[in-house]
Amino acid sequence: MTRSGPSTPALLGLTARLGAFVAGSPRRSLSGRLQTIVRNGFADTVATMIAGRMEPAAQIARRWAASRQSPGRGQAHVLLSQEQMSARDAALVNGVAAHALDYDDVGLQGHPSAVLVSALLAEGERLGSSGNDLINAYVAGHEVWAELISRDHDLHHLKGWHPTGVFGTLAAASAIAALRGLDAERAAHALGLAASMASGLAANFGSMAKPFHAGQAAAHGIDAADLAQAGMTAAPDVLEHPKGFLTAISASGRVNLEPLPADFGSVARLESLGLTVKKYPMCFATHRVIDAAMDLVKANDFGAAQLVSAEATVGPAQASMLRNARPATGLEAKFSLQFAVAAPLVAHACGLEQLEDTFVQRPDVQSLFEKLSIRIVNTSHPTEPTLAASDRLVLHLSDGRCLDSGEVFVARGEASAPLRDEDLAAKFHDCARTVEPTARQALLDTLLSLPDVRSVSQIVQSGLACKL
Structure with missing residues (x-):
């Protein structure tokens, strides 16, 4: 693989700098608050995944993905069940189920955890990653999503884009690249390849296609990392080019195409923005x-x-x-x-x-x-x-x-007015109410101890004990 362009980080364009940021993510230390936010995102997403697993969209995706598998090639368990698929197809089914009820968390004008958790659980199982590995990779993916969507002053929904399917694809590619430890060049190529896979239309809200956006973003994130790791390249300026990703999906073309600030990533946006955990299974x-x-x-x-x-x-x-x-x-x-x-x-x-x-x-x-x-x-x-x-x-x-009612400024569960721990637990148990109580409590306990989990297999084994 040939290298070109300036090597001084301050001179690199947006795509290359984001690749460098992703490559450095596994080595960063994270605050306790960040770990708690991500831990809660994982627990809540697994809850909505369990609740949504029998929804028609999830079952159609599951049958379709199963039809594509080669015997004996399973890499990850699907929906914490006995069934195994390739990591990318397990991520797809997980993502569809997690978003099928529209009960998963909210942020960045979309649904970050349905995409990131679905991809990271599947790929993390394949790699034998630790809980801390998953947390670092999640933060990297979230930061890339946050940076890219912040560069447009117009709302993507009003043009017809669903940010979960669009930005979620690049976020998933970033998270998987970080989890695998790809170097800066390959991480940048993964972003560029993901940019050409990103899609999702707001016109499909209220249909089975909407949760498919989340699953497809998770799967395409793994695809993009696979291809970049195998040597496939993308344009080195695909994000910031005048005909590139940011301009193409903008409603007006009024986007910020400048390089990243020198202190980018020093403070994760997730720390200040948090995640909004939904109180109701509604948009x-x-x-x-x-x-x-x-x-x-x-x-x-x-x-x-x-x-x-x-x-x-x-x-x-x-x-x-x-x-x-x-x-x-x-x-x-x-x-x-x-x-x-x-x-x-x-x-x-x-x-x-x-x-x-x-x-x-x-x-x-x-x-x-x-x-x-x-x-x-x-x-x-x-x-x-x-x-x-x-x-x-x-x-x-x-x-x-x-x-x-008067003006209502904040919804219950919003990041600035988060649900209490007991409310989060109650939602988990409600979503998993078909599971035997002791088993689902053990799964919740494992997820809430994510920073200390030595291998994703601990989460999988707790899920298998639930006999979903």
């Missing part, structure tokens, strides 16, 4: 409205049948994602602001039980959809720009009362 764009509805129900005595009209105030990107005004299935309801209001009013809850087709199709639920109007406000959340600065819900009742 995160609905969560503040759900919180508002739940609070109004709790504080006031009224029945859903008393609702005359309702008005929800959200941002334009939220409205564009929540495209299903009259959902007929649980999958469609995940992307419906109408359902986000109806479920709390009817059931005083918005959990996995309410996302069943039978509940969504109930006449008393369906009758509320047409009563909601949506008001758009052009403000921006300080850390999650796909959201408005605040959401609001106003309910008008048949007895003349007007119930107003």
Whole structure:
């Protein structure tokens, strides 16, 4: 493999500098806070993976991937079950299952852990990696995603891109390159190859294709690292070139193509941004409205049948994602602001039980959809720009009362208002409720001790004990 271009790090372009950053990631020491954030991301993602494993999208992906396997060539267990596949196909199925219920964590305008955890669990098992190896690789992938998406002032959702499938592919390639210890040149090529594999359309929200974006990003990250390690090359400036990745996916072309600052990576963005662990198995764009509805129900005595009209105030990107005004299935309801209001009013809850087709199709639920109007406000959340600065819900009742939530700035579970440890554990046990309690507690304990796990096989063995 030939080398070209300047060797002084300060003179290298964006692609090459990111490759150098990824190559140096395994040698960095991480704070206790970072380790805790990533540990929680792994535990929550495994929970949503277990909960989503029987969803049609996950089962279709599993059968499709199984049909591609060569006998005796299994490298990693799929969904912590007895079945084994190649690491890239195990990552694909894991990712689809983790995102199938839209219950996985949120950040960087997408779903980082569904991609990164799915890829790292599979590849980490193949390599015999430690928990600390996984944490360092996760942080490297997250930092690359954070840097690249921060360079565009426009929202990718509004153009039609799903950042989980787009940026997640490059993040997964970075994480896998870091896990394998690729040198800076090969890591940069992995990024360049991943840039040509990145895709995912917002028009597919509310369909099985959306969780497939997460699985495909995880698998393509491994593919890109495989190809780079084998000697395949990509353009050395593929990210920053005027016809490169950042410009091509931008809504306006107004992107920052400058080299990285000299202190890049000295403080991981994950430390300040954290991860948002979802309280509800719904698109995160609905969560503040759900919180508002739940609070109004709790504080006031009224029945859903008393609702005359309702008005929800959200941002334009939220409205564009929540495209299903009259959902007929649980999958469609995940992307419906109408359902986000109806479920709390009817059931005083918005959990996995309410996302069943039978509940969504109930006449008393369906009758509320047409009563909601949506008001758009052009403000921006300080850390999650796909959201408005605040959401609001106003309910008008048949007895003349007007119930107003006021502005809701923070959703429960958001990084700035994280779920308590007991809430995280409760979510894990709810997602894995079909598993025998002692076995699922042992799996949770193993995941929560991730920094001390000597080999991914410990996590796998705990999962196999659950007999999924």
